[in-house]
Amino acid sequence: MNRKIALFTTLLLAGGALTWIAVGNMGNNLVYYWSPAEMKTHGSEAVGATIRLGGQVVAGSVKPGSPLRFQLSDGVASVDVSTTEIPPQMFREGIGVVVEGTVDANGLFTSNRMMVKHDNEYRAPKPGETVDQEKMKREMEQLFAEGGK
Amino acid sequence: MASARGMDWEHAVGALGLGLLIYGSYQGLFVLPPDRFMGDVMRILYVHVPAAWSTLICFTVAFVCAIGWLWRGTWRWDVAGEAATHVGLVFGVLLTCLGSIWARPTWGVWWDWDPRLTTVAIMLVSFGAVTALRSFVDDPERRATWSAIAAIVSYVDVPVVYFSVKWWRSLHQMQSSPSTVDPEMVMVLRINAFAFLFLAIWFIARHYRLIRIRRDAELGELS
Numbered sequence: 174m175n176r177k178i179a180l181f182t183t184l185l186l187a188g189g190a191l192t193w194i195a196v197g198n199m200g201n202n203l204v205y206y207w208s209p210a211e212m213k214t215h216g217s218e219a220v221g222a223t224i225r226l227g228g229q230v231v232a233g234s235v236k237p238g239s240p241l242r243f244q245l246s247d248g249v250a251s252v253d254v255s256t257t258e259i260p261p262q263m264f265r266e267g268i269g270v271v272v273e274g275t276v277d278a279n280g281l282f283t284s285n286r287m288m289v290k291h292d293n294e295y296r297a298p299k300p301g302e303t304v305d306q307e308k309m310k311r312e313m314e315q316l317f318a319e320g321g322k
Numbered sequence: 323m324a325s326a327r328g329m330d331w332e333h334a335v336g337a338l339g340l341g342l343l344i345y346g347s348y349q350g351l352f353v354l355p356p357d358r359f360m361g362d363v364m365r366i367l368y369v370h371v372p373a374a375w376s377t378l379i380c381f382t383v384a385f386v387c388a389i390g391w392l393w394r395g396t397w398r399w400d401v402a403g404e405a406a407t408h409v410g411l412v413f414g415v416l417l418t419c420l421g422s423i424w425a426r427p428t429w430g431v432w433w434d435w436d437p438r439l440t441t442v443a444i445m446l447v448s449f450g451a452v453t454a455l456r457s458f459v460d461d462p463e464r465r466a467t468w469s470a471i472a473a474i475v476s477y478v479d480v481p482v483v484y485f486s487v488k489w490w491r492s493l494h495q496m497q498s499s500p501s502t503v504d505p506e507m508v509m510v511l512r513i514n515a516f517a518f519l520f521l522a523i524w525f526i527a528r529h530y531r532l533i534r535i536r537r538d539a540e541l542g543e544l545s
Contacts, residue, residue, distance in 0.1 A: 176467055180392035183474045190478045205436050205491045261430030271493055288429045293498040295364055295507055297355035304361040
């Protein structure tokens with residue numbers, strides 16, 4: 174009998190906890206990264222603090238060099254990013270990235286940790302396409318080293 | 323108990339699982355094309371995702387067994403729950419290592435505290451704690467009840483692991499579906515998923531027999 178009371182109490186508690194996590198407003202307290210627009214609404218509050226910023230690499234914005242410069246956009250706002258890290262091999266225009274770092278008063282985001290987000294699509298190369306990971310890696314290193322050219 | 327003549331049924335399931343794993347992994351490694359952006363690294367999908375599914379299945383079995391013990395009070399529920407928890411932990415650690423190996427070349431990091439990875443870490447620590455709790459309680463009946471309660475509480479995190487990528491922004495991508503994966507890749511993923519499922523059944527059944535012997539010996543000493 175004691176065991177059954179324990180069972181119902183625990184199930185009730187567990188169910189309650191899960192419901193609270195699922196429908197409770199945890200999203201606001203559990204934000205893994207800010208979008209550029211969200212960072213901008215925080216204005217000067219965001220300056221100097223370590224933050225994670227996520228968005229898409231804007232087409233045509235990548236400036237090779239060390240540090241590497243590019244723009245990150247969420248479709249609403251965009252932020253200039255400067256990173257001291259060689260990008261992961263999948264880095265390219267249009268891909269989602271998460272950068273960790275700080276933003277200065279001029280709105281330049283300096284990052285020392287960059288992560289590339291990939292989507293849930295897995296596709297074979299199109300006819301005639303090849304994938305060469307060593308080449309991708311070399312391209313990233315070149316992208317990073319071509320400063321001042 | 324293991325019979326002197328003939329084979330325990332679970333060995334057939336295990337052999338089937340191993341056979342499928344060899345076939346599926348051969349297909350995934352050598353026959354199927356690489357991903358057009360990720361290259362050969364993507365092939366780890368064929369073991370990472372099945373490892374994830376079997377981890378969640380094992381912990382679900384442990385959850386059902388915990389309810390079974392508290393409801394019925396028969397020892398097989400307790401023994402099966404302990405076996406499923408252990409096997410779930412093994413697959414969970416494997417899942418995390420495989421994910422980490424995949425993450426380094428694609429995301430650029432071995433680990434980050436994104437919602438998916440954080441909730442998986444919580445899940446493994448929780449069920450690890452359930453296992454640890456067992457060694458702290460001497461009375462078998464009290465041990466079974468306490469670890470069943472702990473397993474049910476730990477299980478709260480399992481649906482959260484699954485939905486974490488839908489509910490919150492994360493670095494980890496959302497679940498794939500047949501519409502986001504090329505059909506031949508889906509096929510091999512399914513083959514390996516069944517391979518891992520059969521291996522999990524094999525492990526749990528073997529481990530069940532071992533724990534059963536220990537439990538019977540322990541209960542025999544008490545009476």
